[in-house]
Amino acid sequence: MDERTTLRQKALWWIAGAAVLIYALFPVAWIVSLSFKSAADLGNRQFLPADAVLDNYEMILVGDAQTLFLSALRNSIGIAVIATFLAVLLSTFCAYAIARLEFPGKKVILTTALAVAIFPVISIVTPLFNLWRHIGLYDTWPGVIIPYLSLTLPISIWTLSAFFRQIPWELEQAAQVDGATTWQAFRRVIVPLATPGVFTTAIISFFIAWNDFVYGISLTSTEAARPVPAALAFFTGASQFEDPAGAIAAAAVIVTIPVVVLVLLFQRRIVSGLTQGAVKG
Amino acid sequence: MSITETSRPGTAGSAPAPRRMSERARAERRLGWWLAAPAFVVMLLVTAYPIAQAVYESLFKYRLTDPDAREFTWLTNYWVILTDGVWWRAVGVTVLITAITVAVEAVLGFALALVMHRALRVLRPLLRTAILIPYAIITVVSAFAWLYAFDINTGFATSWLSWVPGITEDTNVFGSFGSAVAVIILSEIWKTTPFISLLLLAGLAQIPNDLLEAAKVDGATWWQRLYKVTIPNMKAAIMVALLFRTLDAFRIFDNVFIMTQGAQGTEVVSFLAYRQTISRLEIGLGSAVSVLLFLSVVLISVAYIKLFRINLASARGEA
Incomplete structure (x- = not known):
C-alpha cells in the first residue's frame, strides 16, 4: 500500500496524523502552559501565559506547598513501585503456571482475574475503610499497597500469560532433557526470554498504580501515605482567596513527566502489551 | 490431599511407563498450583473478602460516629x-x-x-x-x-x-x-x-x-x-x-x-x-x-x- 500512495494521499495522511497529534497533545500542552502562568496571569483566560514564570514550580518544590507536594510525590513513587513489584512477582509465577503447566483450575484463575479487573473499586473502599481503621492500616503505605493489588494483579496476570504463551517452550524441554530440573529450566532458560514481557507488564501495572485516585483519597488522611492524585485535590492557594490552579498545574506536569518518558521509550512494547492482554492470546 | 504413592521396586516392572507419566503429571499439577496460588489468594483477599464484608455491613444501621447504636436491620x-x-x-x-x-x-x-x-x-x-x-x-x-x-x-x-x-x-x-x-x-x-x-x-x-x-x-x-x-x-x-x-x-x-x-x-x-x-x-x-x-x-x-x-x-x- 505504502509504495503506491500518491502525493494527494500522502498529504491527506499527514493531515490525519496532525489531527491525531493535536487531539492527543492539546490538553497536555494546556496544563503545561497553565503551569507557567504567574498569579496575575491565571485569570487572563488566554491559552498562553503573558509572561512565562517558574513561580508555581517554586511554590511546590521549595515554597509553601513543598511539604504537601514532596511528601505526596514520595508516597506515590514508593507505593506505585512496591505495588507494581508485588503484582509482577506474583503474576510472573501465576502466568508461568497458566501458560506452561497442565493443572486443573487455570480457567478459574483467569476468570477470577477478569472478574477482579471489572470490579468497581469503590465497592471495596467502604469495607476497607472500616477494617483498616480497626487494624491500624488506615493512612499507611501497606494500607494503600494491598488494595492496589486489586488493580495491578489481574491485568498483570492476563498480559503476562499472553506473553508467556508465545515463548518457544521447546528450549525449556531441551534444557530438561539435558538434565535441568523444571525450576532450573525456568530460571536459566525461560527467565531471559520472558524478561521483555515481564518488563512491559511492569510498565502497564505502574501506570495503573500511578493513576489511582479512589483508594488514595479514601484510605489516607494525611501526608503519611497520601499519593499525588489525591493530594492534588487538597491543594489550596497561598491564601484562601488565591486560586491553586497554578500550583496544581505545576504538580500535574511533574507527575506526568515519568509517564511521558516511559511512553517515549517503550511505546511499541506498551501497545503490544495492552493489546495482547486484552484481545488475543 | 495426601500423596503416599512411591515407586516401589516390586511394582516398577509391571507398568513403568504409565506410572511415571502420572507421577510427572501430578508433580506438574502440584507445581502449577503452588505457583498460581499466591496471586489467586491475594486477588480473592483484596476483593472477595471486602465485598463479603460489605454485604454483611449493609444489613446494619451503622454510623461510624455512633458505633453503639449499630443495629441489625435486615434489608x-x-x-x-x-x-x-x-x-x-x-x-x-x-x-x-x-x-x-x-x-x-x-x-x-x-x-x-x-x-x-x-x-x-x-x-x-x-x-x-x-x-x-x-x-x-x-x-x-x-x-x-x-x-x-x-x-x-x-x-x-x-x-x-x-x-x-x-x-x-x-x-x-x-x-x-x-x-x-x-x-x-x-x-x-x-x-x-x-x-x-x-x-x-x-x-x-x-x-x-x-x-x-x-x-x-x-x-x-x-x-x-x-x-x-x-x-x-x-x-x-x-x-x-x-x-x-x-x-x-x-x-x-x-x-x-x-x-x-x-x-x-x-x-x-x-x-x-x-x-x-x-x-x-x-x-x-x-x-x-x-x-x-x-x-x-x-x-x-x-x-x-x-x-x-x-x-x-x-x-x-x-x-
Whole structure:
C-alpha cells in the first residue's frame, strides 16, 4: 500500500496524523502552559501565559506547598513501585503456571482475574475503610499497597500469560532433557526470554498504580501515605482567596513527566502489551 | 490431599511407563498450583473478602460516629436507597455518561485505529506514541486540565467556543447540569478513547489482507469493504473493547470528583458510595450502595455476554 500512495494521499495522511497529534497533545500542552502562568496571569483566560514564570514550580518544590507536594510525590513513587513489584512477582509465577503447566483450575484463575479487573473499586473502599481503621492500616503505605493489588494483579496476570504463551517452550524441554530440573529450566532458560514481557507488564501495572485516585483519597488522611492524585485535590492557594490552579498545574506536569518518558521509550512494547492482554492470546 | 504413592521396586516392572507419566503429571499439577496460588489468594483477599464484608455491613444501621447504636436491620438500607430519588438520579447520570462516552468512543476509537493501521510508515510510531499519552496520563491530571480549560476564572475554552450558540466568554460551564456533564464526558472520552482504539487496532491487524484485496478486486467500495469485511471479521475485538469500556465508564469517579464534586446534579453512583462512607461515615448505607454498584456491574457484564454472545476466552484465542 505504502509504495503506491500518491502525493494527494500522502498529504491527506499527514493531515490525519496532525489531527491525531493535536487531539492527543492539546490538553497536555494546556496544563503545561497553565503551569507557567504567574498569579496575575491565571485569570487572563488566554491559552498562553503573558509572561512565562517558574513561580508555581517554586511554590511546590521549595515554597509553601513543598511539604504537601514532596511528601505526596514520595508516597506515590514508593507505593506505585512496591505495588507494581508485588503484582509482577506474583503474576510472573501465576502466568508461568497458566501458560506452561497442565493443572486443573487455570480457567478459574483467569476468570477470577477478569472478574477482579471489572470490579468497581469503590465497592471495596467502604469495607476497607472500616477494617483498616480497626487494624491500624488506615493512612499507611501497606494500607494503600494491598488494595492496589486489586488493580495491578489481574491485568498483570492476563498480559503476562499472553506473553508467556508465545515463548518457544521447546528450549525449556531441551534444557530438561539435558538434565535441568523444571525450576532450573525456568530460571536459566525461560527467565531471559520472558524478561521483555515481564518488563512491559511492569510498565502497564505502574501506570495503573500511578493513576489511582479512589483508594488514595479514601484510605489516607494525611501526608503519611497520601499519593499525588489525591493530594492534588487538597491543594489550596497561598491564601484562601488565591486560586491553586497554578500550583496544581505545576504538580500535574511533574507527575506526568515519568509517564511521558516511559511512553517515549517503550511505546511499541506498551501497545503490544495492552493489546495482547486484552484481545488475543 | 495426601500423596503416599512411591515407586516401589516390586511394582516398577509391571507398568513403568504409565506410572511415571502420572507421577510427572501430578508433580506438574502440584507445581502449577503452588505457583498460581499466591496471586489467586491475594486477588480473592483484596476483593472477595471486602465485598463479603460489605454485604454483611449493609444489613446494619451503622454510623461510624455512633458505633453503639449499630443495629441489625435486615434489608432496610437497600429499601432506603432504592426508594430514594438520589440513588435513581445517580444511576441515571451514570447511565447517561456511560452511554454517550461508549458510543462516541466506539466511532472515534475506530477512526483512530484505522488511521494508525493505515498511516504512512513514518507516521505510525509517532501516532502510537502520541495516542499513548492520554491513555497513560493520570485521570486526575486530565480532569484538572479540562476543568481549568472551561473554568470561569482560568479557562480559555469558552472564549474560543463563543461562536457556538449559547456560549459566551462568561458562560459558567460548571454552573449548570448540561454543560458540566458535557465537559465531564469530553474529558472521559479524551482520556479513554486511546485504549479502545488500541484494542480495535489489534483486531484490525488480525484481518487477513487477502480478504480485503479480494473484495477490492470484486469491485467493493471502501464503505462496503468496511461494513462487509472489516467489521464482521473483528466483531470479537469490538465487543471486548466495548464491554471493558462500558464497565470502566460505569465506574466513573475521578472526573466527577475533581470537576463538580457531584454539584449541579452530576453525582454518579461511585461518588454516591464515596460520599455515604467517607464524608458521612454511614458505613451501613455506604456498604449497601457499594453492593448495589457491584451488582450493576455484574448485570452489565452478564447482559453483554448474553446479548452479544461474547466468548471472552475465544476472543483471546484460547478456546
